[in-house]
Amino acid sequence: MYDLAFFRANFDSVSARLATRGNQLSLEGFRELDQRRRAAIQEAEELKAKRNASSMEIAKLRKQGVDTADAQQAGRAMGERIGFLDEQVNKLEDEFRELLAGIPNLPQESVPVGRSEEDNVEVRRCGTPREFTFAPKAHWDLGPELGILDMERAAKITGARFTAYFGLGAKLERALTNFMVDVHTREHGYTEVLPPFLVNSASLFGTGNLPKFGDDLFKIEKSDLWLIPTAEVPVTNLFRDEVLDAARLPIRFCAATSCFRSEAGSYGRDVRGVIRQHQFQKVELVKFTTPEQSNEEHEKLTADAEDILLRLGLPFRTVVLCTGDMSFSSAKTYDIEVWLPGQNGYKEISSCSNFEAFQARRANLRFKGGKGKAEHLHTINGSGLAIGRTWVAIIENYQQEDGSVLVPEALRPYMNAERIEKSGELR
RNA sequence: GGAGGAAUGGCCGAGCGGUUUAAGGCGGCGGUCUUGAAAACCGUUGAUGGGGAAACUCAUCCGGGGGUUCGAAUCCCUCUUCCUCCGCCA
Numbered sequence A: 001m002y003d004l005a006f007f008r009a010n011f012d013s014v015s016a017r018l019a020t021r022g023n024q025l026s027l028e029g030f031r032e033l034d035q036r037r038r039a040a041i042q043e044a045e046e047l048k049a050k051r052n053a054s055s056m057e058i059a060k061l062r063k064q065g066v067d068t069a070d071a072q073q074a075g076r077a078m079g080e081r082i083g084f085l086d087e088q089v090n091k092l093e094d095e096f097r098e099l100l101a102g103i104p105n106l107p108q109e110s111v112p113v114g115r116s117e118e119d120n121v122e123v124r125r126c127g128t129p130r131e132f133t134f135a136p137k138a139h140w141d142l143g144p145e146l147g148i149l150d151m152e153r154a155a156k157i158t159g160a161r162f163t164a165y166f167g168l169g170a171k172l173e174r175a176l177t178n179f180m181v182d183v184h185t186r187e188h189g190y191t192e193v194l195p196p197f198l199v200n201s202a203s204l205f206g207t208g209n210l211p212k213f214g215d216d217l218f219k220i221e222k223s224d225l226w227l228i229p230t231a232e233v234p235v236t237n238l239f240r241d242e243v244l245d246a247a248r249l250p251i252r253f254c255a256a257t258s259c260f261r262s263e264a265g266s267y268g269r270d271v272r273g274v275i276r277q278h279q280f281q282k283v284e285l286v287k288f289t290t291p292e293q294s295n296e297e298h299e300k301l302t303a304d305a306e307d308i309l310l311r312l313g314l315p316f317r318t319v320v321l322c323t324g325d326m327s328f329s330s331a332k333t334y335d336i337e338v339w340l341p342g343q344n345g346y347k348e349i350s351s352c353s354n355f356e357a358f359q360a361r362r363a364n365l366r367f368k369g370g371k372g373k374a375e376h377l378h379t380i381n382g383s384g385l386a387i388g389r390t391w392v393a394i395i396e397n398y399q400q401e402d403g404s405v406l407v408p409e410a411l412r413p414y415m416n417a418e419r420i421e422k423s424g425e426l427r
Numbered sequence B: 001g002g003a004g005g006a007a008u009g010g011c012c013g014a015g016c017g018g019u020u021u022a023a024g025g026c027g028g029c030g031g032u033c034u035u036g037a038a039a040a041c042c043g044u045u046g047a048u049g050g051g052g053a054a055a056c057u058c059a060u061c062c063g064g065g066g067g068u069u070c071g072a073a074u075c076c077c078u079c080u081u082c083c084u085c086c087g088c089c090a
Helices: A004-009 A011-019 A030-063 A069-101 A139-146 A151-157 A167-187 A201-207 A232-239 A294-312 A358-363 A387-397 A409-415
Strands: A121-126 A198-200 A225-227 A242-245 A251-260 A279-289 A316-320 A332-340 A345-356 A365-368 A378-386
Touching: A004 A011, A004 A069, A030 A069, A121 A294, A139 A387, A167 A251, A167 A279, A167 A294, A167 A378, A167 A387, A167 A409, A198 A201, A198 A232, A201 A232, A201 A358, A232 A251, A232 A279, A232 A358, A232 A378, A279 A294, A279 A387, A294 A316, A294 A332, A294 A345, A294 A378, A294 A387, A294 A409, A316 A345, A332 A387, A345 A358, A345 A387, A358 A365, A358 A378, A378 A387
Parallel strands: A242 A365
Antiparallel strands: A121 A316, A198 A225, A251 A279, A279 A378, A316 A332, A332 A345, A345 A378
């Protein structure tokens, strides 16, 4: 979100750059609205100044025992007019807020201009997809065969797009979470945080999910609480309405949470397996930085996420999203895509974005150096990584001809097993 | 869930209808003194919006929202959060 002064001063350039995202801004009415707002403010404030002076006068006269009925009558009339004008100003400012809150972030200069996924640009590729000497299976076949994954029973107890894990399958999910959090906290300098999984709507406004994208979320009935779609929401809002000491920046947080998404409008996409679920686990990385630090910290955060894939020996590629494919709040986004033999292609496993001051303005996140004024900080976040999709990548990439799955070296201490084999527990 | 108490600037804290134009302290910043520092002393201090080229000036802000009044940090209503006690409970 932009503040009004910035928007007013830069309307034309903002408008031109937003066009590259496929957004059309209508200039209509904007200047006229602005004019009316300022006129109402001016008249109201002049009247308020008058009323203040008159009240002081009344106080003085009454001390002297003079009758002030006429002055009080005049004051009452002024009060009525002020009330009317204040109401006008509030209405106009609400209109502005709504207008400004609905405008997406500006893409950085380095973001390729494009219209869809097709126009994203690959920036690097690591590891080589394995050559199988047999036909590799997809996880939706392999998981049930191993007795570690049951989607049908999960559909019974809850519904479509939910799943249940058993035995070493459940343990693999837990091992991945611990492994990722350990690497990020011990070696990448992040502080672990365990936030609430439910948030209020002010938090969702802060990250840009509300007011436009409420349909993607699950809401708790009869309350102002929503299930988090990602840990980004509670963690980014930790410092909402606060002014942080510049010396503390950058602040790096790492949070493992469940995530809940309604997936409205994704019918027919990724319907098989556990690629797209209403509930999934994710380790999220969130940074608060100064404007000067943010690009470098964004690159580092992306590398921190990639490091998990390197350690697990999973092939991946990283793409920079084009202007038309970026999310509402982002100024620049890298997607990391892992190789999945079951799909014979790369699939998104992490999305790392620099939001610059966009979320900071909405959530009123500020920092202050020694002498200067408080200014909005920059926020960055990315998955490090999505647990469910990493689970899929391991099952599919490490499958053996006999139907078992080899556990990657890095995970063995967490699994206390070298291999996932058929379990008799689930029939 | 019940009964009480509380919320004031970056922090602590006074004020409880009209010189509050929010006291005082801490912290921060600047200065005096000092070889330097500390201490002491002096000065200074927030946010948002309007007008102005600027100096500056006006308005708003005492948890949020509403009300009473010529005038509200102060009185009334309401919501939120925190504290104490009781009840229930991982």
